[in-house]
Amino acid sequence: MEKKPYITEAIIGNSSMLVSLTKDGQAQRITWPNIDFPQHLNLFYTGIRGIEGSIKTFFLHDNVWKHQQAYISGTNILETISTLGEVGLSIRQLDFVVPDQDVYIRHFTFRNISNYPQNLDFVIYSDFMIDEKRRYQTVMFDEDTDSFVHYHREYGFAIGxxxxxxxxxxxxxxxETNDGFLPGKRIANRSSAGIEYGPIHIPANGEHSLTLYIAAGKGSKGALESLKQVKKSSFDELYKQTVTYWHDYLDQANPIDFKDERGKNVYERSLLMFHLMNNKNGGFIAAPEVDExxxxxxxxxxCWGRDAAYTATAYARAGYHERVRHFFRFASTLQEDNGSFEHRHYLDGLLAPSWGLQIDETGSILWGMHQFYSLTKDDSFIEEMWPTVEKAADFLTKFIDPVTHLPLPSMDIWEKREAEHFYSAAAVYGGLKGAADFADKQGYSEKARLYAKTAQAMKKTILQIGYxxxxxxxxxxxxxxxxxxxxQNKKAQGKDVAMEYDQKGYPVYRQIRDDVIDICLLGLQVPFNMIDANDPKMKQTAATIDRLCRSKIIGGIERFPGDIYISGDPWIIATLWLAIYYARINEQLEAKKLYNWVIDHATELGLLAEQIDKVTGRPAWVLPLTWSHAMFILTVQEFKEKGIEI
Structure with a gap:
């Protein structure tokens, strides 16, 4: 398999097909029929042969081209313009997925910007790895449709x-494709095909267009049927339909009065990106995969319950209530028999690779459900979700250390450490407080008191001995x-440590108090409201975080001192987390500075990464990250409530 880039410049899709592209307009990944798995593409190169009579193929990912890229305003349609100035050729490429059909459209307009006519051939090298496999692939040419079908078992992709x-x-x-050696073999038990379209005659200062369709379907027959259906419409009809769909989608959002056009662009791109990260069955993914x-x-x-709870809350506050309700219906199907929600899941509902229970996931989902109800005041939502809420809240009241009254040890928000984490306790607190309100409205007063009492005991511990x-x-x-x-090292430093034995007799070593300063401690206030924003201990914690976690090189907020994940860079979510907190304590100038830092470090397309390289100022890892965009929307909503100009 071709080594895939770790940084994705752009994404397109329709909630069942997701395509990742790079800045040269090259498609890197196609996931279907869900947006998480499986990924089917190895290589899909496009190029031109015949420039000035040459037999050389100029592929569009070659470094001889200059590229410009942008989304068509208010849509998930990507425009890439590739120019080869010395020979007078410009290619405008439009990439999008049809909203109601699983068909990837690639439209090329060849512009001859010279004073003499040009005759070209359009070349494609298509190499699929269907179902993420290199073996068992077949590619065949179908004479009836003048198209190619890559297929393996239940998956098929027809290219016409x-x-x-x-x-x-x-x-x-x-x-062979590069050399033009294409002698016409009709079928091969291989993954690749070379294709030439032409001749394409372009008069001086004229242009010519060509449309490619990559249609997905069940097996070879399903893919060909999908291709036949989409070709009943012209490109202009499909393009107009897609533009209208995305404009109508944005029109559903609650209006926000932006003074700064840059902030407006990132906000709209966040909403458009949410749709692409929201699978047709309701689940959200954390990001398009880049590290298979x-x-x-x-x-x-x-789909992480934690990330998705933030995303669902942001999505709901933006006005997309039906989509959020659809997510919580999906989330309910993921609940374990004991009431908990495991670490993360595939979008088909199966448990994904995991490294242990994260109790904040269960708390976050309950918190998110209550946030949704608080916005909609829809009592039917309580009725529908109550069995899930009750089961989860009952579990949380039992998953408690009887000495500290905090949730028992589980993995932390960053998925590296096992402890009784304060962030996890805050998430459970928020979930139980929401569950208590649900129980009260359902007439279960005893359960409401139990949930509230358990939450209050956690808060009391943290306030009394947690500072x-x-x-x-x-x-x-x-x-x-x-x-x-x-x-042994902590013991030598004089830290409070202890050793115990588990049920199998293995030693378990613990540090009694974890004293690392971490941005996640803001979770005690934002968003779970365990500790009052103006509590002196909370304010001092935020000040300490700002002092120790603000990058000395580039600004922005890192997760914690000494972070080594990727290269220990500032994170978008960390920066916005502190911005929201500052807004809540009326430190508007500081809040706005952090907000502006994030806008300044959005990509040219308005997408937000997980981290920003502290040296280059460019995305350092995963782009786009759904949680980053969720925090941006939550920040905008917080600023709106506080009267901070955006």
């Missing part, structure tokens, strides 16, 4: 055009699990 095929070779290598081999991470194209006077911050948590070398 509004221009007739001139030459082809099923099973061609890239070299888990070289630097555990993967991103999964570190030495550092000027709340502790990050209690009973942090260590490996033996770290335990």
């Amino acid at each position: 055009s509004d221009t007739h095929v001139k030459k082809y070779q099923c099973g061609a290598t890239f070299k 081999e888990y070289a630097y991470s555990g993967g991103y194209a999964y 570190n006077e030495t550092s000027g911050s709340f502790f990050r948590g209690f009973h942090l699990r260590l490996d033996e070398p770290a335990y």
Whole structure:
């Protein structure tokens, strides 16, 4: 398989097909029939042969081209303009997925900007890895539709055009395609094909257009049927239909009065991006996958309850209530028999690769459900969700350390450490407070009192013994699990440590108080409202975070001192988290500075990464990150409520 780039410049899709592209307009990944899995594309190169009579193929990803890229305003239609100035050729490429059909449209307009006519051939090298497999692939040419079908088992992709095929070779290598050696083999038990369309005659200062259709369907027959259906409409009809769809979608949002056009663009792009990250069955993914081999991470194209709760809340506040209700219906199907919600899931509902229970996931989903009800006041939502809420809240009241009254040790928000984390406690607090309100409205007063009492006990512990006077911050948590070398090191430093044995007799090493300063401590206030924003301990914690976590090189807020994930850069969510908190304590100038930093570090397309490289100022990892866009929308909504100009 071709090594895929870790930075995606653009995405397009329709909630069942998701396509990732780079700045040269090259399609890198196609996931279908869900947006998380499986990924089917290895390579899809497009190019031109015949420039000035040359037999050389100029592929559009070659570095001889200059590229400009933008979304068509208010849509998920991507425009890439590639120019080869010395030979007088410009190619305008439009990429989009039809909203109600699983068809990827690629429309090319060749512009001859010279004073002499040009005769060209359009070349494609198409190499699929259907179902993420390199073996068992077949590609065949279908004479009836003048198209090519890549298929394996239940997945098929048909490639057709509004221009007739001139030459082809099923099973061609890239070299053969590049050299124009396409002798016409009709079928091959291979993954690749070389295709030529032409001749394309372009008069001096004239232009010529060609449309490609990549149609997905069940097996080869389904793909061909999908191709036949989409070709019943002209490109102009499909383009207009798609533009109208995205404009109508944006019109559903609650109006926001933006003074700054840059902020408006990022906000609209966030809403458009949400649709692409929201699967047809309601689930959200954290990001388009960029690390399939888990070289630097555990993967991103999964549905986390935590990320999705933030996203659903932002989506609801923006006005998309039906989509959010659809998500919570999906989330309800993921609940375990004991009432908890596991770490993360595939969008078909199956448990994804995991590294342990994160109790904040369960708390966050309950919190998100209550946030949704608080916005909509829809009592039918309580009726529908009550069985899920009751089961989860009952679990949370039992998953409690009887000594600290905090949730028992589980993995932290960053998925690296096991402890009784304060952020996790805040999420559980928010979830239980919401569940208490639901119980009260359902007439279960005893349960309402139990849920509220459990939540209040957590808050009492953190306020009474959870603040570190030495550092000027709340502790990050209690009973942090260590490996033996770290335990010995902490013991030598005079830290409070302890050793116990689990049920199988293995030693378990712990640090009693985790004193690392971490942006997640803002979760005690934003968004879960456990600690009052103006509580002196909360204000001092925020001040300490700002002092220790603000990047000395580029600005922006890092997660915690000494962070080594990727390159320890400032995160978009961390920066916006602090911006929201500052807005809540009426530090408007500081809030606005952080907000503007994020806008300044959005990409040219208005997308927000997970991290910003502290040296280059460019995205350092995962782009776009759904949670980053969710925090941006939540920040805008917070500013609107506080009267802060945006």
